Amino acid sequence: MAVLALKVLDKNGKTVCVSSGEDYVSLVCTKEYAEGDRIVLETSEKNIHVILQVDDAMGPAFVYITDNVSYQIPFGEKRICYSPKVFYGSRHYLYARMAREDEIKSYRNLALNVCDQHGETNCYPHAEANVETRGESVFAARNAIDGVCENRSHGEWPYESWGINRREDAYMSVDFGHEVETDKIVLYTRSDFPHDNWWKQVTLTFSDGTSIEWDLEKSSLPHILEFGKKRITWVRFGNLIKSDDPSPFPALSQIEVYGTIV
DSSP: OOEEEEEEEOTTSOEEEEEEEESEEEEEEOSOOOTTOEEEEEESSSSEEEEEESOTTTOOEEEEESSOEEEEOOOGGGGTTSOTTTTOSSOEEEEEEEOOHHHHHSOEETTOOTTOOSSOOSEESEEEESOOGGGOGGGOGGGGGSSOOOOSSOSSTTSOOEEOTTOTTOOEEEEEEEEEEEEEEEEEEOOOTTTOOOEEEEEEEETTSOEEEEEOOSOSSOEEEEEEEEEEEEEEEEEEEEOSSSOOOOEEEEEEEEEEEO
């Protein structure tokens, strides 16, 4: 049994509101968030599977946490990759609970994490990349695992994506934080044509030392790749080869990695 605590802290680290419980905690924060506010999940147990909701408009995330989690509430430019409803108003419903055994064992999209954040984190799955176009939030790696698959434009939500800033050596990784077993990957490549280019070939590299070269087509539809089961802790999306179309802007709207937790 784990003791879970949810807190909202202001920019000075002062507690705005707090709640705690055993294996489950909920918190209603009745104030408008201010810049510098953050949400903290503290747990007496580490390396656990948790259902975490940092905002009711965002919905719950199935996550694996290795330590306490600090979630910075976005403002300004950092906010435009989220729905305008997220973190808005003066009434917010947050909760965290230990995941059930059937949830842990279920076959699902293991890469999905609506509350992933840029930079270091104790909360997985987590996306990171060697480049994000101009450092803008609408082109951050986290956008590729946020569950939004709309890919027919670019920019503010719901058209956020991972942008590579024309880097020929661009790559993005999804780290699961522990071992998983996967047999299918789905890509939604951005297709804001003719603004966008597209990748005719990409390479998936896995933590087990294997890799797959994947030939793609120009399409708004999902690209689906099935393969023999692999036990991995991360997957990298790289060696991105553009088509001969004139645009210099290929991008990734979403990556889904299907399988089960080992």
